[in-house]
Amino acid sequence: QVQLVESGGGLVQAGGSLRLSCAASGKIFSTSAMGWYRQGSGKQRQLVARFTSGGTTDYADSVKGRFTISRDNAKNTVYLQMNSLKPEDTGVYYCNAVAGPYVYWGQGTQVTVSS
Numbered sequence: 210q211v212q213l214v215e216s217g218g219g220l221v222q223a224g225g226s227l228r229l230s231c232a233a234s235g236k237i238f239s240t241s242a243m244g245w246y247r248q249g250s251g252k253q254r255q256l257v258a259r260f261t262s263g264g265t266t267d268y269a270d271s272v273k274g275r276f277t278i279s280r281d282n283a284k285n286t287v288y289l290q291m292n293s294l295k296p297e298d299t300g301v302y303y304c305n306a307v308a309g310p311y312v313y314w315g316q317g318t319q320v321t322v323s324s
Contacts, residue, residue: 218318231304241306
């Protein structure tokens, strides 16, 4: 069964940091391009950061230099370290896995940045 389980969201003041985690089932983790998306209130879900199938990383322009995506292959886990958080980073953050024609999503974790 495919599972992506996010954790680590919460409430933080502007300028603070959070680290999100996404634990994936082994098969998905080893065969997928993994990433993070977010959806603000009334907005479309947008890419935050991802590993491509080639192993490189992509970041949204708005988070470059502040967020870092990483992975621990031994734990089948992808992380998103978020520093210098801004109120506009507020939203539900979703873990994403793409394996060929299949796309998987986690349940999402709320991040709220207060000004």
